Structures are given as C-alpha cells and as structure tokens.
Amino acid sequence: xxxxxxxxxxxxNKIYTDLVFASDDLRQMLDDxxxxxxxxxxxxxxxxxxxxxLDSIEKESKEDKGLFKKLFKAQKNSNDEINKYLTQDKKNxxxxxx
Numbered sequence: 001x002x003x004x005x006x007x008x009x010x011x012x013n014k015i016y017t018d019l020v021f022a023s024d025d026l027r028q029m030l031d032d033x034x035x036x037x038x039x040x041x042x043x044x045x046x047x048x049x050x051x052x053x054l055d056s057i058e059k060e061s062k063e064d065k066g067l068f069k070k071l072f073k074a075q076k077n078s079n080d081e082i083n084k085y086l087t088q089d090k091k092n093x094x095x096x097x098x
Contacts, residue, residue, distance in 0.1 A: 002061055
C-alpha cells in the first residue's frame with residue numbers, strides 16, 4: 001500500500017468511526033432540526049467521501065501492479081491524486097474535524 005494513502009487512512013479512520021457512531025446515537029435521541037444544528041454531522045459525509053476516495057486509489061494502485069499495465073499505462077501517482085482531491089476548503093474542513 002502506498003505510504004501516503006496509509007497515513008491519510010490512519011489519520012482519519014478513527015475520527016470517521018467516532019463521528020458515525022456519535023451521529024447515529026444523536027439520530028436516536030434528537031429530531032432532524034436539532035441534529036442539523038450540529039456542525040460535525042455535515043462533516044461525516046465529507047469524510048466518508050474522502051475515505052472512499054482513498055479506498056479507490058488504493059484499489060487502483062493494487063490493480064496497476066501487472067507488467068503490461070506498467071508498460072502501457074502511465075501509472076498514476078497517489079500523492080498527486082490526493083493533492084488534487086484536497087482543495088484548500090477540504091483541507092480546512094478536515095483540520096477542524098481533528
């Protein structure tokens with residue numbers, strides 16, 4: 001696994017799981033109006049998208065290991081893909097979560 005992907009997943013995986021469990025607990029206790037007041041609820045979907053993105057990059061990198069794929073397909077650099085995905089707004093949003 002690419003080191004950068006591993007670092008990003010380690011950094012956000014526990015936060016994501018904690019947010020999912022907390023939001024599920026709140027949904028059982030509060031109505032939608034009260035839930036929407038919680039700013040972290042909106043971050044759960046954003047973080048979920050990022051985790052899915054990291055999973056897809058990891059899967060692509062594992063599939064690109066074949067000799068013919070290396071010869072005929074320009075291998076994507078996962079660092080470049082992650083940097084393109086992480087706009088300044090997303091970086092600021094993730095920083096607020098941690």
